[in-house]
Amino acid sequence: MEASPWTAPDATGPIIELKGLKKRYGEQMAVSGLNLSVAKGEIFGLLGPNGAGKTTTILMMLGLTEPTEGSVRVCGLDPARSPLTVKRRVGYMPDDVGFYEDRTALDNLLYTARLNRIPLEQARQLADRLLERVGLAEAKHKKVGAFSRGMRQRLGIADVLIKQPDIVILDEPTLGIDPEGVRELLRLIRELSRQDGLTVLLSSHHLHQVQQICDRVGLFVRGELIAQGDVPSLARQLDQDGAVTVELAVGGWNARLAKTLASLPGVKEVRASEAAGTSEETEPADATHLAAASDEEKAGTTFVLLACDRDVASEAAATVVQGGGRLLALKRKQYGLDDIYHRYFEGGARA
Numbered sequence: 001m002e003a004s005p006w007t008a009p010d011a012t013g014p015i016i017e018l019k020g021l022k023k024r025y026g027e028q029m030a031v032s033g034l035n036l037s038v039a040k041g042e043i044f045g046l047l048g049p050n051g052a053g054k055t056t057t058i059l060m061m062l063g064l065t066e067p068t069e070g071s072v073r074v075c076g077l078d079p080a081r082s083p084l085t086v087k088r089r090v091g092y093m094p095d096d097v098g099f100y101e102d103r104t105a106l107d108n109l110l111y112t113a114r115l116n117r118i119p120l121e122q123a124r125q126l127a128d129r130l131l132e133r134v135g136l137a138e139a140k141h142k143k144v145g146a147f148s149r150g151m152r153q154r155l156g157i158a159d160v161l162i163k164q165p166d167i168v169i170l171d172e173p174t175l176g177i178d179p180e181g182v183r184e185l186l187r188l189i190r191e192l193s194r195q196d197g198l199t200v201l202l203s204s205h206h207l208h209q210v211q212q213i214c215d216r217v218g219l220f221v222r223g224e225l226i227a228q229g230d231v232p233s234l235a236r237q238l239d240q241d242g243a244v245t246v247e248l249a250v251g252g253w254n255a256r257l258a259k260t261l262a263s264l265p266g267v268k269e270v271r272a273s274e275a276a277g278t279s280e281e282t283e284p285a286d287a288t289h290l291a292a293a294s295d296e297e298k299a300g301t302t303f304v305l306l307a308c309d310r311d312v313a314s315e316a317a318a319t320v321v322q323g324g325g326r327l328l329a330l331k332r333k334q335y336g337l338d339d340i341y342h343r344y345f346e347g348g349a350r351a
C-alpha cells in the first residue's frame with residue numbers, strides 16, 4: 001500500500017517543488033543541490049546540454065529513481081513515497097514514445113485508458129476529443145506503425161492527456177519533427193497551458209522553441225541549475241555581467257562626438273560606419289523609420305555601435321543632441337536565449 005503524502009496538495013503553492021535535490025551515481029554527481037519551484041499552469045523549460053542532469057531530475061519527479069539527498073514535491077506529494085498517485089497526476093512523454101505499432105491510434109489510447117482504469121465509454125469519448133485536439137481525428141483508425149514522427153509526438157501528447165493529469169512532462173518533444181510540425185506542437189502545448197491550466201515541464205536543447213513558449217526557463221549545466229527566470233530577466237542578468245550594445249543612427253557625426261561618447265562611463269568601444277555601404281553589423285535593426293528619410297539625409301547618416309558594460313542609451317542620446325548631432329535612431333540590443341545559452345554553456349562567464 002502506498003504511503004500517505006507528507007503534505008496535502010496546496011492549491012496556491014507551487015505544483016512542483018525541488019529543494020536541495022541531489023542524485024549521485026557512484027562517483028558521478030548527476031544532479032547537485034537543485035532548487036526549483038514551478039507554479040500551476042506555468043510552462044517551464046529545462047534547458048541544457050547532453051548529460052546536464054535533466055532526465056535524472058525528471059525521473060526523480062516521477063518517483064522512478066530516488067534522490068540521494070533533498071526533497072521533491074509534486075502536487076504536494078513525495079513521488080518516492082506515493083509513486084502511484086504521482087503517476088496518475090503526472091503525464092510523462094519520453095523523447096521516443098513507445099506505441100503498439102500494429103494497432104490504431106485509437107486502440108493505443110484506449111489501451112492507455114484501460115491501464116489507468118478509465119471506464120470504456122468515458123475512454124472512447126476522451127480519446128475522440130483528444131484525437132481531435134491534437135489534429136489526428138482523420139488518422140484515428142490508422143496503424144501507428146505508419147505514422148510520421150510528428151504524428152507520433154501528437155499522439156504521445158494525447159496519450160499522456162488521456163488520464164487527465166495536472167502536470168505533463170515532455171522530454172525533447174520536438175525531436176526529429178519538421179518545422180511545420182514543430183510549430184503545430186508548440187501551439188498545442190501553449191494552448192493546453194493557457195486554456196486548460198495544465199502545468200508543462202519541457203526538457204529541450206532547442207533554444208528558439210523554448211524561448212517561444214516557456215514562461216520561465218532553467219539553465220542546467222553539469223547537474224546544477226545555474227540560472228532561472230523568464231527570458232527578459234535572464235537577459236538582464238546577462239547585462240549585469242557586462243554586455244550591452246547601444247546602436248545609434250546619427251546625422252552630422254564628427255570626431256568630437258566620437259570622443260565624447262567614448263568617454264562616457266561604461267563605454268568600452270565606439271564603432272562608426274557611414275550609411276552608404278554600411279555593414280549589417282553596425283546598422284540598427286530597428287532603423288526602419290530611416291526608410292522615410294531622403295537619400296540626402298541617408299547619405300549623411302552614420303551608424304554607431306557602442307559596446308558597453310552597462311546601459312548608456314539615454315546618456316548617449318543626450319550626448320549626440322548636445323554635441324550638435326541629429327539622433328535618427330537608437331536601439332539597445334535585446335538579448336535572446338541564444339546569447340544567454342552561448343554565454344553560459346559555451347565557454348561563457350560561468351562555464
Ligand SMILES: Nc1ncnc2c1ncn2[C@@H]1O[C@H](COP(=O)(O)OP(=O)(O)OP(=O)(O)O)[C@@H](O)[C@H]1O
Pocket residue numbers: 025028029030048049050051052053054055056057
Ligand atoms: N543510471 C545511470 N547510471 C550512471 N550514470 C548515469 C545514469 N543516468 C544518468 N547518468 C549520468 O548522469 C549525468 C546526467 O544524465 P542525464 O541523463 O540526467 O542528463 P540529460 O541532461 O538528461 O542529458 P540528455 O540531454 O542527453 O538526455 C550524465 O553524466 C549521465 O552519464
